[in-house]
Amino acid sequence: MRQRNDTLAAARSRLESKQARLTPARRLVIETLDGSSGPQSAADIAVTIAGAIPMSSLYRTLTVLEETEVIERFPDQTGIARYELAEWLTGHHHHMTCITCGATSDVAVPGDLEATVIDIVSQVGRRFDFEVTGHRLDLQGVCSQCR
Ligand SMILES: [Zn+2]
Ligand SMILES: [Zn+2]
Structure with missing residues (x-):
């Protein structure tokens, strides 16, 4: 069974391999996605974290996590970008x-x-x-x- 600490440790080493750090905001987004039952939009994440990260900073956090392949953008027919942890972290x-x-x-x-x-x-x-x-x-x- 996958543990949250394993997910965070794996995400941290991926970020560090790309010269990025596991900041508190990145950690919070990873934990939020880890606890979700499906891909989440930025608005969904904002509701879950109840304003803990300002919206502009949340978008930047999602961009960094996507660029470092910690999260993936879910192709969505509605045109709303949704995100989830990458399959290498969560399994197929x-x-x-x-x-x-x-x-x-x-x-x-x-x-x-x-x-x-x-x-x-x-x-x-x-x-x-x-x-x-x-x-x-x-x-x-x-x-x-x-x-
Ligand atoms: Zn329905
Ligand atoms: Zn399959």
């Missing part, structure tokens, strides 16, 4: 996005189903002479709240 997972309310949650796919996904993705790669090194699988649909 997929997403489910509700097309009605926009709620996005992480999904850890069970191993047998993940094997099926990898098989399909590899077959597609072979057909187009493409060496697959990874994949993202984001499901769109309507969540139980919105149905």
Whole structure:
């Protein structure tokens, strides 16, 4: 089981390898994303941290963490940038996005189903002479709240 201290230690060494420091603001954003059930927008993070970081500083913090690959920007159809900890920190997972309310949650796919996904993705790669090194699988649909 992954521990928060491991995540922070791994993030700290990544930042240091890029000549950056784990500042209190960066630490708070990492902890907030670590405790989230899905990708978060800057506005979501601002609500969670209740103004602990001024908005302009929060945007700069997100930029640094994205540039150092501690966090990833989640491709979102709504045009709102959402962020999550990079997969090398959190492990491989997929997403489910509700097309009605926009709620996005992480999904850890069970191993047998993940094997099926990898098989399909590899077959597609072979057909187009493409060496697959990874994949993202984001499901769109309507969540139980919105149905
Ligand atoms: Zn919904
Ligand atoms: Zn997968």
